[in-house]
Amino acid sequence: MAAICKVKDIARHPPAVIATPTSPIYQVLQNLTARLIRHAYIVDEKGSLLGVASAKDIINFLGGGWKYRIVKQKYSGELWKALCSEPIESIMTRRIVTVNAGDSLVEAINSFLKYDVGAFPVLDEKGRLWGSLSERHIMKLLAHHHAYVKVSEIMSKP
Structure with a gap:
């Protein structure tokens, strides 16, 4: 792991799913499922990050939470119309x-542990969306890393 020490070395660049704020929920849902991922990043025309739409946000909208009120109030409960519009x-x-x-x-x-999230948007030096880093990226790195160190050499002692 010493050779790979920066987020940019293992993060996905560019992110798999990027959408505009006006993209219909259904379009984002299709893109997420096609790529087997859980987070879409919403950006403006300059690439600045405006928000994140997760699978949980969509499930909430479909009827599992408070976001479903949009479907009920704005679309009279017509889920398909709401998804597409x-x-x-x-x-x-x-x-x-x-x-x-x-x-x-x-x-x-440390940020994964502190904020208890599964993925982070990765920003470049100008604050624009650059990529995505998920727990899966870290796990893949660790799974393919051969330290050749005995556990007893790195274990903390009671």
Whole structure:
């Protein structure tokens, strides 16, 4: 792991699913399922991150939570019409925790633990969306890393 020490070395660049605020929820849902991922990043025309739409946000909208009120109030309960018409910005999460492409993996791992999230949007030095870092990226790195160190050499002692 010493050779790979920055977020940019293992994060997905560019992110798998990027959408605009006006993208219909159904379009984002299709893109997420086609790529087998759980997070779409919503950006403006300059690439600035506006929000994140997760599988949980969509499930909430479909009837599992408070976002379903949009379907009931605006579309009289017509789920299909709501899915095809409602923009993703209405259900995206706007308060976002991010990591930077130049951050160390240690910083990123600590952020995973601190914020209890499964993925982070990765920003470049100008604050624009650069990529995505998920727990899966960290796990793949660790699964393919051969330290050749005895566990007793790195274990903490009671």
